[in-house]
Amino acid sequence: MARKEIQNIHDTLQQALDLMKQNGADYAAATFSTHQETEVKVRNGVVESLETSKPISLDLYMRVGDKSESIELNSRSVNDLNDSVAQLAAAVRRMPDNVFDRPVDPSQVSHVKTNRTLDLIDRTRVSLASMIQDARAMEAAALAVPGVSISKGGAAGWYKALTVSLDSRGDEFIRERTGSSRGVSVIARSADDQRTGGEGSSAVYYDDLMSPDEIGRVAGIEAVQALNPGKALAGHFPVVFHPDIGPSLLGHFASAISGGAVRKKTSFLTEAMNRAVFAPEINIIDNPHLLRGLGSTRFSGSRATQPMTVVEKGVLKTWFMGLEDARRLGLENARQIRGPSNLTIEPGVLSQAELIADIKEGLFVTGLMGQGIDLTRGQYSRAATGFWIQDGRIDYSRPVSNASISSNLRDMFLNMQAANDIKRLRSSKAVPTLRVEGMSIA
Amino acid sequence: MSDARSITDKFFFADTGMDSERVAKLVTAALRQADGGELFLQRVMEKSSAFSDGRLVSSTPTSLDQGFGFRFISGESASYAHSSDLSEASIKKLASTTKAIRNYSPSTGRVAVPSTSIVLPSYYTVENPLDDISDVDRIKMLEEIDAYARAADSRVIQVSASMTSSWDVVTIIRHDGQRFDDVRPMSQIAVSVIVKEDDRKEQGSASVGKRMILTDIFADHSWKSLVDDALHQATTNLRAMPAPSGDLPVVLGNGWAAVMLHESVGHGLEGDAARKGASVYAGMVGQKVASDIVTIIDQGNIGDERGSLHFDDEGMPTQKTTLIENGTLQGYMQDSVSARIMGVAPTGNGRRERYNYQPITRMTTTYMAPGQSDPEDIIASVKDGIYAVQFAGGQVDTVSGDYVFAPTLAFRIRDGKIAEPIKNAVLTGNGPESMRQVEMVGNDLQLGTTGMCGKAGQSVPVGVGQPTVKMRGIKVGGSQPS
Numbered sequence: 001m002a003r004k005e006i007q008n009i010h011d012t013l014q015q016a017l018d019l020m021k022q023n024g025a026d027y028a029a030a031t032f033s034t035h036q037e038t039e040v041k042v043r044n045g046v047v048e049s050l051e052t053s054k055p056i057s058l059d060l061y062m063r064v065g066d067k068s069e070s071i072e073l074n075s076r077s078v079n080d081l082n083d084s085v086a087q088l089a090a091a092v093r094r095m096p097d098n099v100f101d102r103p104v105d106p107s108q109v110s111h112v113k114t115n116r117t118l119d120l121i122d123r124t125r126v127s128l129a130s131m132i133q134d135a136r137a138m139e140a141a142a143l144a145v146p147g148v149s150i151s152k153g154g155a156a157g158w159y160k161a162l163t164v165s166l167d168s169r170g171d172e173f174i175r176e177r178t179g180s181s182r183g184v185s186v187i188a189r190s191a192d193d194q195r196t197g198g199e200g201s202s203a204v205y206y207d208d209l210m211s212p213d214e215i216g217r218v219a220g221i222e223a224v225q226a227l228n229p230g231k232a233l234a235g236h237f238p239v240v241f242h243p244d245i246g247p248s249l250l251g252h253f254a255s256a257i258s259g260g261a262v263r264k265k266t267s268f269l270t271e272a273m274n275r276a277v278f279a280p281e282i283n284i285i286d287n288p289h290l291l292r293g294l295g296s297t298r299f300s301g302s303r304a305t306q307p308m309t310v311v312e313k314g315v316l317k318t319w320f321m322g323l324e325d326a327r328r329l330g331l332e333n334a335r336q337i338r339g340p341s342n343l344t345i346e347p348g349v350l351s352q353a354e355l356i357a358d359i360k361e362g363l364f365v366t367g368l369m370g371q372g373i374d375l376t377r378g379q380y381s382r383a384a385t386g387f388w389i390q391d392g393r394i395d396y397s398r399p400v401s402n403a404s405i406s407s408n409l410r411d412m413f414l415n416m417q418a419a420n421d422i423k424r425l426r427s428s429k430a431v432p433t434l435r436v437e438g439m440s441i442a
Numbered sequence: 443m444s445d446a447r448s449i450t451d452k453f454f455f456a457d458t459g460m461d462s463e464r465v466a467k468l469v470t471a472a473l474r475q476a477d478g479g480e481l482f483l484q485r486v487m488e489k490s491s492a493f494s495d496g497r498l499v500s501s502t503p504t505s506l507d508q509g510f511g512f513r514f515i516s517g518e519s520a521s522y523a524h525s526s527d528l529s530e531a532s533i534k535k536l537a538s539t540t541k542a543i544r545n546y547s548p549s550t551g552r553v554a555v556p557s558t559s560i561v562l563p564s565y566y567t568v569e570n571p572l573d574d575i576s577d578v579d580r581i582k583m584l585e586e587i588d589a590y591a592r593a594a595d596s597r598v599i600q601v602s603a604s605m606t607s608s609w610d611v612v613t614i615i616r617h618d619g620q621r622f623d624d625v626r627p628m629s630q631i632a633v634s635v636i637v638k639e640d641d642r643k644e645q646g647s648a649s650v651g652k653r654m655i656l657t658d659i660f661a662d663h664s665w666k667s668l669v670d671d672a673l674h675q676a677t678t679n680l681r682a683m684p685a686p687s688g689d690l691p692v693v694l695g696n697g698w699a700a701v702m703l704h705e706s707v708g709h710g711l712e713g714d715a716a717r718k719g720a721s722v723y724a725g726m727v728g729q730k731v732a733s734d735i736v737t738i739i740d741q742g743n744i745g746d747e748r749g750s751l752h753f754d755d756e757g758m759p760t761q762k763t764t765l766i767e768n769g770t771l772q773g774y775m776q777d778s779v780s781a782r783i784m785g786v787a788p789t790g791n792g793r794r795e796r797y798n799y800q801p802i803t804r805m806t807t808t809y810m811a812p813g814q815s816d817p818e819d820i821i822a823s824v825k826d827g828i829y830a831v832q833f834a835g836g837q838v839d840t841v842s843g844d845y846v847f848a849p850t851l852a853f854r855i856r857d858g859k860i861a862e863p864i865k866n867a868v869l870t871g872n873g874p875e876s877m878r879q880v881e882m883v884g885n886d887l888q889l890g891t892t893g894m895c896g897k898a899g900q901s902v903p904v905g906v907g908q909p910t911v912k913m914r915g916i917k918v919g920g921s922q923p924s
Binding site: 043046047048049050051052053054055056057069070071072073074075076077079080084087088090091092094095096128132150152153187193194195196234264266369370371372374376377379381382383401402403404406442 | 457502503505509519523527536542578643718719800838865866870
């Protein structure tokens, strides 16, 4: 982004801070976000949609004594800004005192104020023409898979995002990043069934994306293999999660150790600190400094981030929580105060094939539907799509659809094994193939 | 609609310095070579107060989201640009970039638009929902809800309550220069409680959200009844037994349980999915797709309903559309682009979450028409089955028709009587198969009081409704073999 744009944003933020101070703020913070985005969608080779945008948003936070409140607007008009600050100033005074929400002690403010060292800006100029070409190539590769008959479309996108935060103490943080993405979705048909297959990729760098041919091929094969599913056997079996699906389990774990859930005791892991919550071979790492990482950042709020071990040999070592929750729980000085950035279940030693080799019968999950998660009790039940595992190998001729799999997350984590096939840049939550023992399949 | 016009005039023109005549000319000029399209101007003001953990966590400041979206349609394709900068210069600049679509998708002729009357009927109020109850009174009411819930049952350990009002001001200028103005109110109250008995914790929730001002919502629904509903659900679930497993008859309660209908059938009847072959219902108009007693309707012009609109987000009037009549597929819900490609009339179902999204085919209020059966007879007809009353939501794969739902309040039916509550049931099935196996339809049609629908990353308020319905062919996935 141009220097001039950052200067303009700085001026808007300063104007908002001045207004809040005039309205009685003892402390104020303002954040301005904007991004430039282009997206193209192609179906049957024809460009179906071109989309460009440059939205903005402004978040204001104001503190009077020990009362605080915040507001969002996306207008730079002086009238709207004046109105919003007046609204905010009135709303703040209706709030109860909250001493836990005081600003970070100045000694704890991060000295690093940009993400420049994390390689988050791709300087490649991605043209509209190349995005269209990529989308067409993905679609063509998917339609070339025998049995694939319909395209739901291919899409490619590019964005550049800028966020600037400034507070009344003069601390200013600048976040800049780029992102590219592409994906395709197709349908395979048989006489009495039709199934979707899809694949996508997103990355900070355009050149780090999966190739269009590979994406198309994976999507096409997924659709064809899913045709004419049978029923899974009912009973208790090992369930193996594809690396694209496993991150949802990591997401449930991150929610269960989040500050709000721990403080309100709405998580089954509320009492789990320093106890075994995963199988002893499982290690979970959060690395905010991963180069080109989708979740990378040098600071969170205004505090510096650092890599940390979340689960070590199965034992829970930290919560994910903001400053306010940490203070409420008396954990202000803990080093790990923040949310997840690039969270990974670290790879084990076995390949996917080796991980599955001793499974007589089980389910390999490639898709999940439904929202049957109760974090308070850890209850887990969702509808799974995938393939039956027979005698140590995935039988791709036996697709399974809409099988309900259930267990308790507590048991699932304690009975988990990880393969060695992790791809760290694929998602901000990355895992290898995961095997979970003893789930109930209906 | 003169009231709406005066409100949009203020926000989009008087306050921004834009001139409505010049903007209209700009739109028609920028779309001269287009097959269709429009300028969509929007300003959403939203006020929210929330109480949780025994304290106020949000005290009603009004957030603001405004901007415009400009769409240029060429052939089967569209180019879209949007910005939060409401100025003529910005509209002109972005509008000019949208022409590029002609290089990729040639014109197939101008979209015929109905010469919609500017004087539209009124399905909801033009009153401002942000101001009818003062901020102080909203907060006081939340405190009362918290105190009432905690006093009502000693097992209550957590109460969360929120009150949200939004005022969505919209002007659409279509490619033919016709201008439409609307102010869309929405008010919502939501309550959730957690109860604890011994080591067991259960949650219950209730909410109501309509295109009304809060005062009018409270005239129909007291907040006490919402708290009572949430408490009933939570305390009932304290006694819930593990759900059975197997292929059992399922009776769905009237009202909100229709979320299942919305997911398993509604999404497959959206014109964009149908025309792309991405629905199990594609190409089946005139065919039998459900049991004879099933009639399904989408209706965007029911008074005060959360899915209702005076016109959709393309400027097309909303209407009552019969999708399935006595089991036979009549047609699909349509946005203007899908309608044109399929050679049918638009049905007023082109909706978008906000100005930063293109309109796509969406439901409004989708419901099953009432049948003949007495709901008590329906329960009495089941020897062993499930009665599912409340759902948290569900999901469907429109291509295969497969769906999954998890009820949040459900009971076992034994020998024709409602028996013990059950927990953690997962209902899976296939939309068309389930609809063919509807055995009884009650005479007790009721609309649900809440509902947000997600599709392609866009979330819009929708309504659902149905009478009590009995069906077969649903797999109940519980942890206990039946």
